[in-house]
Amino acid sequence: MDLKLTGLSHTYPDDIDVLLVSPGGRNAIVMSDAGTGLDVVNVNLTLDDEAASQLPDAKQIASGSYRPANWPRMADPFPAPAPARSGAVALSTFDGGAANGTWSLYVLDDEGNDVGSLAGWSLQITTASG
Numbered sequence: 001m002d003l004k005l006t007g008l009s010h011t012y013p014d015d016i017d018v019l020l021v022s023p024g025g026r027n028a029i030v031m032s033d034a035g036t037g038l039d040v041v042n043v044n045l046t047l048d049d050e051a052a053s054q055l056p057d058a059k060q061i062a063s064g065s066y067r068p069a070n071w072p073r074m075a076d077p078f079p080a081p082a083p084a085r086s087g088a089v090a091l092s093t094f095d096g097g098a099a100n101g102t103w104s105l106y107v108l109d110d111e112g113n114d115v116g117s118l119a120g121w122s123l124q125i126t127t128a129s130g
Helices: none
Strands: 002-010 016-021 027-032 040-048 064-066 104-109 120-124
Touching: 002 016, 027 040
Parallel strands: 040 064
Antiparallel strands: 002 040, 002 120, 016 027, 016 104
């Protein structure tokens, strides 16, 4: 599975936390505290467990494909209605679960004084045939 974030802009991306939740309730924090304080403008990201590099911690995020990352793996709480975080980061967390149903994406700016936006998101799900 790949998660695509399109048109991501933020004045301090290190504040962004992203939680993906499956129809069955499995969840993973696929992006947290990445990209330092260098602005991102209209960036398109593909989060893919098989990508060559992980979302950067100490450098600017550019459009491209990255492995999910939770820097520094602290417990950034998401307010309701988001579920309690499972602690998972990899998209493989969702392997074997139901693909059909309502998926939810929770995006949190965990600090004030900065602004951002996300134009859209999508999932690319590959299922195994038996």
